[in-house]
Amino acid sequence: MSDALLAITLVWGFIFLYAIMASMDFGAGFWAMTYIKKEETNATKIANSYLSPTWEVTNTFVVGLVIAIYSLFPGAVFTIGVALIVPASLILVLLCIRSAFLVFSHSVDKYEKALTYISGLTGLIIPGLLISVLPITHLGFVEGMRGNEELNLFKLFTSPNEYAFMGFGILSTLFLSSLLLSDYSKQADETKAYKIYRRDAMITGPLMLVMAMIVMITLKSEANWLYEGMMKNSALLLVSLVFFIISGVALYLPYFSKREVKGMPRIAVIAIIIQYLVGSYVYGIAHLPYIIYPNVTILSGFTDPTSFRAVFATYIVGFAILVPGFYYFWSIFMKDQRRKFKRRQMTN
Amino acid sequence: MDHIQMARAMFGTNMAVHIIFATIGVGLPMMMLAAELMYQRTKDLQYVVMAKRWTKTLGVLLGVGIPTGTIAGVQLSLLWPGFMEVIGRVMALPFQIEIYAFMIEALFMSIYVYAAEKIKPWARVVSLFFVAFGAMASAVLISNVHAFEGTPAGFRFENGEIVDVDPWAAFFNPSFLVTAGHTALTAYTTGAFVVAAVAAYKMLKNKFGTSEFDFHQKALKLSIVLGLVFSFLTALNGHATTQHLYREQPEKLAAAEGLFETKDHAGLTLFGYTDKEAQEVKYGIEFPWVLSFLSGNSFDTVVTGLNDFPEEYWPPLYVHILFNAMVIIGSGLIALALFALVWNKWLKKDTYPRWVLWLFVAAGPLSVISIECGWIFACTGRQPWTIYRMLSTADSVTSYENLGFLFTMFILVYIILCVSVVFTLLYYFKRHSVMDDIYIAEQKDDRLFDSNS
Numbered sequence A: 001m002s003d004a005l006l007a008i009t010l011v012w013g014f015i016f017l018y019a020i021m022a023s024m025d026f027g028a029g030f031w032a033m034t035y036i037k038k039e040e041t042n043a044t045k046i047a048n049s050y051l052s053p054t055w056e057v058t059n060t061f062v063v064g065l066v067i068a069i070y071s072l073f074p075g076a077v078f079t080i081g082v083a084l085i086v087p088a089s090l091i092l093v094l095l096c097i098r099s100a101f102l103v104f105s106h107s108v109d110k111y112e113k114a115l116t117y118i119s120g121l122t123g124l125i126i127p128g129l130l131i132s133v134l135p136i137t138h139l140g141f142v143e144g145m146r147g148n149e150e151l152n153l154f155k156l157f158t159s160p161n162e163y164a165f166m167g168f169g170i171l172s173t174l175f176l177s178s179l180l181l182s183d184y185s186k187q188a189d190e191t192k193a194y195k196i197y198r199r200d201a202m203i204t205g206p207l208m209l210v211m212a213m214i215v216m217i218t219l220k221s222e223a224n225w226l227y228e229g230m231m232k233n234s235a236l237l238l239v240s241l242v243f244f245i246i247s248g249v250a251l252y253l254p255y256f257s258k259r260e261v262k263g264m265p266r267i268a269v270i271a272i273i274i275q276y277l278v279g280s281y282v283y284g285i286a287h288l289p290y291i292i293y294p295n296v297t298i299l300s301g302f303t304d305p306t307s308f309r310a311v312f313a314t315y316i317v318g319f320a321i322l323v324p325g326f327y328y329f330w331s332i333f334m335k336d337q338r339r340k341f342k343r344r345q346m347t348n
Numbered sequence B: 001m002d003h004i005q006m007a008r009a010m011f012g013t014n015m016a017v018h019i020i021f022a023t024i025g026v027g028l029p030m031m032m033l034a035a036e037l038m039y040q041r042t043k044d045l046q047y048v049v050m051a052k053r054w055t056k057t058l059g060v061l062l063g064v065g066i067p068t069g070t071i072a073g074v075q076l077s078l079l080w081p082g083f084m085e086v087i088g089r090v091m092a093l094p095f096q097i098e099i100y101a102f103m104i105e106a107l108f109m110s111i112y113v114y115a116a117e118k119i120k121p122w123a124r125v126v127s128l129f130f131v132a133f134g135a136m137a138s139a140v141l142i143s144n145v146h147a148f149e150g151t152p153a154g155f156r157f158e159n160g161e162i163v164d165v166d167p168w169a170a171f172f173n174p175s176f177l178v179t180a181g182h183t184a185l186t187a188y189t190t191g192a193f194v195v196a197a198v199a200a201y202k203m204l205k206n207k208f209g210t211s212e213f214d215f216h217q218k219a220l221k222l223s224i225v226l227g228l229v230f231s232f233l234t235a236l237n238g239h240a241t242t243q244h245l246y247r248e249q250p251e252k253l254a255a256a257e258g259l260f261e262t263k264d265h266a267g268l269t270l271f272g273y274t275d276k277e278a279q280e281v282k283y284g285i286e287f288p289w290v291l292s293f294l295s296g297n298s299f300d301t302v303v304t305g306l307n308d309f310p311e312e313y314w315p316p317l318y319v320h321i322l323f324n325a326m327v328i329i330g331s332g333l334i335a336l337a338l339f340a341l342v343w344n345k346w347l348k349k350d351t352y353p354r355w356v357l358w359l360f361v362a363a364g365p366l367s368v369i370s371i372e373c374g375w376i377f378a379c380t381g382r383q384p385w386t387i388y389r390m391l392s393t394a395d396s397v398t399s400y401e402n403l404g405f406l407f408t409m410f411i412l413v414y415i416i417l418c419v420s421v422v423f424t425l426l427y428y429f430k431r432h433s434v435m436d437d438i439y440i441a442e443q444k445d446d447r448l449f450d451s452n453s
């Protein structure tokens, strides 16, 4: 594998991990808002207790991703910076308010309600904006010569493909998070919440699949190069569909036990993550060699070889130290969170 | 405003907000560590309560520090893509490693907060040590990028292409140690004096002899000692920083001192403002020969004046005021801490006079102002370059021109954040008094840290 390919794989890996973590985070915010009036189901409480511990790590990933892009592909920074200045600034502002109120609401109980609405609304808007980055990179609306490029916002916002992606992003956020929350509430023996989230997953899942189809159709007319590229891997696209079906079956499958809850959300979650992995791999491979079509390719953007080796070495050393640490922390933390949740339930 | 100026204002505003929270975020863990160590020595539970309350404060401040830091990191590539292209190629390592430093901090912070009662006291000290270490390391690393901007190393431009890249040479650029040291030391100084300001204010509001007064006096004493140590080290290191400027960025030093003519036996002028027409600092107090001595340790040292540089390379002349403010506040902090220490230790007084307490109340905000002055001096004093004599600000800026709307939006968000962070702190500490916390600690109730998430 060439260095540039290795580097873009690393970036892709970051984006994938971020997409999963962010979906959980943002979706949980939205569901917490949706069920704020249904106190007896605990659905909001479950979503909120999921929300708080994840944001800091997720946030670090935003920063890590940005750093990875400019340290591995500095030649792409100018074009990316110009293309993304408006959407990225909007995302930053929303993220900033969201994280701050998440933190403040731990200290000021009055904020709790405001927080629920802030994180609920941003939980819907931010994924829509985030996923817009993809159409910006593949639709070819970044116009002009190097040094004074500009994103044609008019073309972007009149493109069906952009809206298809937005819809897809929002729905997949809701789908993945409702799946996760149903798994989480099942673990916590919260039957009512579990039923609600399972139902949500059953609704958003098929809708997401429809959006995925619309994405493909609009791609075919608006970014045919990408569509053709993805179709070269149509076998893998089928695999991804199969995993989607597996997760559907796991949700509907009766669960034979003393409890009255049905479905195996854990399997559904795993199947969907595999589906995402396969799907985004197909998209990513077809996107190559372009970072921003047609202005920047991975080769034209790639960093200096000496820098690459140094940066890569820090990744390896850093991960070797941090991954076990985080795993350990996470397992203690999740246990603690569950214990606290139970304790609060008992005192209520 | 043209769009370069707009971009500068926009980035500068974000950094000016971030740096307040970032600096306290480096300084406060050091104070928490000190309090836990004092507990180890004295077994006085009030020190644990102190550490707990500072941890809570830090937790709230991070609510602004982390988001504004995230904005800083992303905005660098959005507003200064030309600059980040060079940084990405040559100086990516500090950013890269900073993420890890940050994660270490976050990891041990969670251990300290969530497991406080489940781990042994020594383990608490160890995890706090790593929190403080992580925070300091990220400050050191990020200011290294700033150091590189002033004294670039590890690459060359050849026909507009970057060649001979050596990332480690860039990392260990000539002013790395002195600049990073300055940032770390000033953050500790600020941490100590901000704590002192709150403690002194609370002492003024409580009667002498109450246990609440006692608690705050302990906090004040601790911060006076640490404040004295770190403000003194800051001055020593600041002197070294100035000597680096003399060697590496002479026009910045000349602008800081308002020196136009190159000469030996050059004098140092405090106060006043630089008059471009008259080519001198007006209404200042001049200390003859001192500048030459400070720059090169001898009165014969020749200091280059601004007239020896083409005028388009001159930094803005108002940096003289910023530099002065920083140095004067720095010296004032040393004097105040020294006075208070002598008063207490050698004169054996029970407490401090009220006017001294008021001075401490002022010292907190002043040290933050000093941080702002230092940064704005360092960054505007580097103009018209983002990378000294290598890359101009005009070549760094984005080609996107409609920044006005985005700028307004960010300003609104910073106002919301700053107002709500103050409100949050006031609200929380009104409902969780020192006496409550001391009571909880004495009951050995495991809820002391639990409310901290």
Ligand code: HDD
Binding pocket: B143, B146, B150, B179, B180, B182, B183, B186, B187, B189, B190, B234, B235, B238, B239, B241, B242, B245, B252, B326, B327, B329, B330, B331, B367, B368, B370, B371, B372, B373, B374, B375, B376, B377, B378, B381
């Ligand atoms: C508590 C805050 C504080 C205090 C008391 C001082 N400084 Fe400072 N100074 C800073 C806060 C600061 C800073 C914010 O940390 C800067 C900005 C960039 C940097 O590296 O440090 C800085 C920069 C800075 C620079 C510019 C370096 C550059 O251009 O890269 C010089 C020459 C000095 N300082 C010198 C001093 C001297 C002689 C002081 C005497 C007491 C002093 N500082 C006190």
Ligand code: HEM
Binding pocket: B008, B009, B011, B012, B013, B015, B016, B018, B019, B080, B083, B142, B143, B145, B146, B372, B375, B376, B379, B380, B382, B383, B385, B386, B393, B396
């Ligand atoms: C943290 C406190 C900081 C403050 C308060 C601050 C302040 C400022 C201000 C006011 C400007 C506008 C300059 C002008 O008027 O010309 C600026 C520019 C800039 N600063 Fe800083 N700065 C800080 C830290 C940093 C650091 C650590 C870096 C390096 C990573 C940095 C890099 C830059 C760059 C690239 C610019 C834009 C180009 C330029 O004007 O030079 N700044 N900063």
Ligand code: HEM
Binding pocket: A059, A060, A063, B015, B018, B019, B021, B022, B023, B025, B026, B062, B065, B066, B067, B068, B069, B070, B071, B072, B073, B076, B099, B102, B105, B106, B135, B138, B139, B142, B143, B183, B187
């Ligand atoms: C001397 C100047 C600076 C100091 C002392 C400093 C220190 C800090 C601190 C203490 C935090 C709070 C989070 C934590 O570590 O717990 C933070 C957050 C952050 N800072 Fe700064 N910072 C400085 C300047 C900058 C600059 C110039 C940038 C941008 C390039 C920046 C980027 C960030 C980012 C991205 C975060 C969020 C952390 C994350 O999510 O990974 N900082 N910084």
